[in-house]
Amino acid sequence: MESMTRKELKRQGRKALKRHYLLIVAACLVAALLSVEFQSSLSAVQAQNPAAAAEEASWQRWNINLGDVLDRLLPDIAEDNPVFGHTQGVLASLVNMLSSGSIFVTLAAAVGSVLGSANAGILLLILGGALLLFLFWFFLQNVYPVLLRRAILEGRTYERVPLQRFLYLMRVKKWARVAWAMFVKFVFLSLWSITVVGGVIKRYSYYLVPYILAENPSLTARQAITLSRRMMQGHKWECFLFEVSFVGWFALGALSLGLVNLFYTNPYRAAAFAEYYAALRAQAKESGLPGAEALNDDYLYCRADDATLRQRYADVAAILEHPEVEVDVPTGFRAFLAKWFGLVIFPSKQEKAYEQDQARRRAVQDLAAGFHGEAYPSRLFPIPEQSKRKLPDALNFVRHYSIWSILTLFFSLSFVGWLWEVSLCLVTEGIFANRGSLHGPWIPIYGSGAVLILLLLNRLRKRPVIHFLASIVLCGALEYTSSLVMEILSGGTRWWDYSGYFLNLNGRICAEGLLVFGVAGAIVVYVLAPLVDNLVQRIDGKAGRTVCLAVSVVFVADVVYSQFVPNTGKGITGEAPPAISMPADSSGPEETLLTRLEL
DSSP states (O other), rough: OSSSSSHHHHHHHHHHHHHTTTHHHHHHHHHHHHSSSSSGGGGHHHHHHHHHHHHHHHHHHTTTTTHHHHHHHHHHTTTTSSSTTTOOOOSSHHHHHHHHTHHHHHHHEEEEETTTTTTTTHHHHHHHHHHHHHHHIIIIITTTTHHHHHHHHHHHSSSOOOOGGGGHHHTOOOHHHHHHHHHHHHHHHHHHTTHHHHHHHHHHHHTTTTHHHHHHTSHHHHHHHHHHHHHHTHHHHHHHHHTTTTTTHHHHHTTTTTIIIIIIOEEEEEEHHHHHHHHHHHHEEEEEEGGGGOOOOOOGSSSSHHHHHHHTTHHHHHHHHHHOOOOOOOOOOOHHHHHHHEEEOOOOOHHHHHHHHHHHHHHHHHHHHHHHTSSGGGGGSSSEEEEEEESSOOTTOOEEEEEHHHHHHHHHHHHHHHHHHHHHHHHHHHOOOOSSSSSSSSOOOHHHHHHHHHHHHHGTTTTTHHHHHHHHHHHHHHHHHHHHHHHTTSSSOSSSOOOTSSEEETTTHHHHHHHHHHHHHOOOOOOOOHHHHHHHSOOOOOHHHHHHHHHEEEEEEHHHHHHHHHOOSSSSSSOOOOOOBOOOTTTOOOOHHHHHOOO
C-alpha cells in the first residue's frame, strides 16, 4: 500500500459508498442475513432473545478457542475464518449449522441421531434435509462474497450497478466453478485453523481470493489461492492494521445495538477494502508478479473509450438511433388487471406481444447503460457471455402472469417453505415435525406472501429499492395478521413468537424477520417468479390446468379440515418442545440429541 495510505483508501471508499449507498448497504445487509459476513452486527437480536442466546451457548461449546477472544475484541475482522466464526445471525437454527464450519458438526449429529434406528425413512429424511442445507451453503452462502465484491468493484468505477449484475456468474456459466473454488479455500482454511496460528496467517494469505474470483471467475481454486498468497506476501500485517483501524467504528456500532454497523460501518469497510484490493492489484500488475496476468478485466477499473463501446454495442446504438414503434397497450378490465397487478386470466396474443415488446425495451435499456459508459460494459468482459442468449432475457421480471402461473408459484413456494422448515427440524432436532397449521405438505404463508408481493407490488418492480421497502411493509402486515387470526381461530395457540427479539411487535413480527422478507421478496419477483412462469409456459396447457385444479381442491379440503382438527404438536407451535428421546443403545440409558450435543 505504498502508493496509497490507509487514509486515502478510506477516502476513496467513502466516495464509492456515497455514490452507491443504498446498493452497498443492501448488499452487506444480505450478507449479514445469510451469515456470510458482518453477522456480528446482528448480535443485538440474540442478545435480547434468551432462547437464541441459550442455543448460541450450546453451539459455542464446539467452537471455544483463541479466536473467540479475538472475535469479541475485533467483532467483524475475523468472521470469515472458521476458527474465529461465531453463530450469531438471522434464522438462528440455520446460521448455527452453516457458519463457523459447524455445518459438519450438525451433519454428524443428524446422522448420529438415527444410528441404530430401524426407521430408514427418517434416516433418509434427515440426510435429505442435511443435503438441502449443504447445497444452500455451497451454492449461495459460499458464493455470495464473490458477488458482493464484484458489485462493489463495479460501483467504484461506474454510476450504475444493475441488479442483474449479481447474476453475472450465471451469464458466463461460472457459478459452479466459483462455488468449488470458494469451497476449496474454506477447506484449506479450516485445516490450517486447527493450528490456530496457522489459521491466522493463512486467513490473510487467502484474503484476496473472493476479489480475484470476482474479477476472473475462470480461475481454478489453486490458481486463485496461489495468486492471493503472492499478492499478500509482505502485506499481511498491513492488512491486519487496516482492519484494526475500523475498531472505533465497530465500538460505536456496539453502542447503537449494531445499527451503525449495519447502515454505515459494514458498507464503509467493504468499500474501503475494495480500494485496498485495487491498490494491491495495481502493484502486482506493475511489478509483473507471476500470475497477475490473469487479472485481465481492465474495464472493471477504467472506462472504455467511445470507439470501443460503439463497436461492441453497434446493435444497441442502431436501436437507440432508430427506436421501434411501441406495441399498443391492451385496454379494458383485462388491461386494468395487467397494469396494476401484472395478472392475466387468459393471455391473448396482444398481451403476449406487449409483454415481449416491453421485455425487449427493458433489455435494450440495460444494455444502453453499458453503451453510454454509465454501467460496466458486460460485452467487454474477458469471458464471453452465452452466445445464444436471446432478447428478452429468460429472467425478465417485467411480465404478466397467468392465473395458472400464480397458482403454481403459490403451491411451489408453500411446499418449499414446508420442506425447508421440516428439514431444519430434522437436522437440528432429529425428529420429523409436520410444520405448519395444515396437515398437507405446505405452509401457505410462504406462497401467499410471494403471490401478494408479486401482484400488489407490480407497479414497483422497476424500482428495486422501493420494492424492497414495500415488501417489508406488506409481509409485516401479512405475518402480523396471520399470527393474530390463527391464534383466534385455534383457541389461543401461538404458532410463532418473536418476544425478546430486537424491535418486535407483540411477538408477532420483528425487525429481523422483516428484513428477511424484504430480501425474499426481491428473490421471488426478480428470479423465482420468472423461472416458474417460464416452466408453466413450456408445460401442456390442459395438463397443467388439470394438475393446478386438483391440487387446489386438495388444498381447500385441508384448510377446511384443519379448522376443526388443527395440526399441533411438538415442533409445530411456538412453544419450545421438550428434548426428544432417541432410541437407547446397548451401552446405557436413553439420551437425547441435545444431550449428545452438550457432551
